[in-house]
Structure formats: structure tokens, C-alpha cells
Amino acid sequence: xxxxxxxxxxxxxxxxxxxxxxxxxxxxxxxxxxxxxxxxxxxxxxxxxxxxxxxxxxxxxxxxxxxxxxxxxxxxxxxxxxxxxxxxxxxxxxxxxxxxxxxxxxxxxxxxxxxxxxxxxxxxxxxxxxxxxxxxxxxxxxxxxxxxxxxxxxxxxx
Amino acid sequence: xxxxxxxxxxxxxxxxxxxxxxxxxxxxxxxxxxxxxxxxxxxxxxxxxxxxxxxxxxxxxxxxxxxxx
Numbered sequence: 001x002x003x004x005x006x007x008x009x010x011x012x013x014x015x016x017x018x019x020x021x022x023x024x025x026x027x028x029x030x031x032x033x034x035x036x037x038x039x040x041x042x043x044x045x046x047x048x049x050x051x052x053x054x055x056x057x058x059x060x061x062x063x064x065x066x067x068x069x070x071x072x073x074x075x076x077x078x079x080x081x082x083x084x085x086x087x088x089x090x091x092x093x094x095x096x097x098x099x100x101x102x103x104x105x106x107x108x109x110x111x112x113x114x115x116x117x118x119x120x121x122x123x124x125x126x127x128x129x130x131x132x133x134x135x136x137x138x139x140x141x142x143x144x145x146x147x148x149x150x151x152x153x154x155x156x157x158x
Numbered sequence: 159x160x161x162x163x164x165x166x167x168x169x170x171x172x173x174x175x176x177x178x179x180x181x182x183x184x185x186x187x188x189x190x191x192x193x194x195x196x197x198x199x200x201x202x203x204x205x206x207x208x209x210x211x212x213x214x215x216x217x218x219x220x221x222x223x224x225x226x227x
């Protein structure tokens with residue numbers, strides 16, 4: 001069997017990441033538990049990048065002053081529609097996100113993850129930064145931002 | 159790619175693979191080693207550092223980051 005039709009990938013990922021309202025996907029008999037998608041999605045920062053199966057080590061206020069950690073309220077909201085509609089299996093964020101450091105970030109930032117806002121938040125996306133920020137590079141008054149379009153998601157290889 | 163800009167003057171740099179201000183860690187990931195005075199488009203003559211001698215910088219990620227959906 002070949003790859004998933006890209007038109008279907010676009011539809012599924014657009015449904016997931018552009019929605020501003022909570023919705024539930026209910027599998028058929030034997031298909032497992034219902035799955036609820038709870039926007040808004042939030043971008044979190046990690047000093048150690050996660051993996052396909054395990055979350056990373058999230059930055060915390062103690063070592064990254066100005067950053068708020070934890071789920072579901074930590075990180076920053078990616079907006080009511082986290083990503084634009086997917087084309088060619090890919091899309092990116094539509095909101096500028098900025099943290100302002102209030103002290104030295106003694107742990108760097110190596111990766112990011114996207115979680116939803118469910119009371120028991122669900123991790124959706126993870127990945128390393130193309131260029132990490134090292135330990136103690138960020139000091140009080142610095143800002144760390146993700147420009148519109150900087151956070152990409154791709155299902156092109158499905 | 160990270161756009162690094164001074165918050166007090168127009169100085170900036172765009173840092174990514176191949177830039178002398180970055181290095182690879184043991185996981186082959188690039189890291190920024192920022193000399194705050196060494197931006198490619200240098201600080202203005204009248205740009206004033208803070209009380210600790212530092213220039214406040216804005217780090218902005220530009221290029222797509224993150225993983226596959």
C-alpha cells in the first residue's frame with residue numbers, strides 16, 4: 001500500500017489545527033477510545049528535545065525566568081486557529097509568539113512542542129529547533145520570538 | 159535561522175548553519191554562541207548597554223522549526 005493521499009492529509013491536518021472549537025472523533029467498534037481535540041494549541045519550550053514517544057524537558061521559570069511552564073496553561077497560545085490551512089501536507093503558525101526574559105536563562109532552548117488545552121493536555125507536535133539557543137545566552141530584557149510561519153508542521157510524508 | 163537584533167539600535171544578524179557564531183553540540187544540533195557586541199550589522203555608536211554592560215537582544219526564529227505532524 002502506498003502513502004496517504006495528500007488531499008486527505010491536508011483535510012485531516014487542517015481539521016485538527018485550524019479549529020477554534022473543541023470536537024471529538026469517535027472511532028468505530030474496535031477502534032479504540034474517542035479522541036477529543038481541545039484548542040487553543042499552545043507552544044512550549046524545552047531545554048531537552050523530546051522524541052516521537054516522550055516529551056522533552058520543559059523550560060521552567062526557575063531556570064528560564066519569564067517563561068511559564070506546565071499543562072494546560074503554560075507556554076503561549078498559538079491563537080484560535082493555530083495553523084493556516086494545510087497545502088502540500090504542510091502549514092505553519094499564524095501568530096507571533098514572544099517571551100521576555102526577566103533573568104538569565106541558565107538552561108538553553110533546544111526544542112519545541114505543541115500541546116492542546118485539555119485539562120489533561122495532549123501533545124500533538126514536537127521537534128528540535130533548527131538553531132538552538134545555548135545555556136545562559138538569554139539574559140534579562142532579551143526576547144525570544146517565533147515569527148509567523150516559523151513553526152512548521154508537515155504530514156507530507158504520511 | 160534566528161534573527162538576532164539589538165533592542166536599542168538597528169544592529170542585527172541572521173544566524174544559522176555555517177555562521178561563525180554557532181557550533182554543533184554532541185547531538186549535532188546547532189547552538190548560538192552569541193557575542194552581544196559581534197552582530198554583523200554592528201551596534202550604533204550611541205547604542206548604550208545596560209548597567210551590566212549588556213545589550214538587550216531579540217531572538218526571533220524565522221525559518222520553519224518543529225517536527226513532522
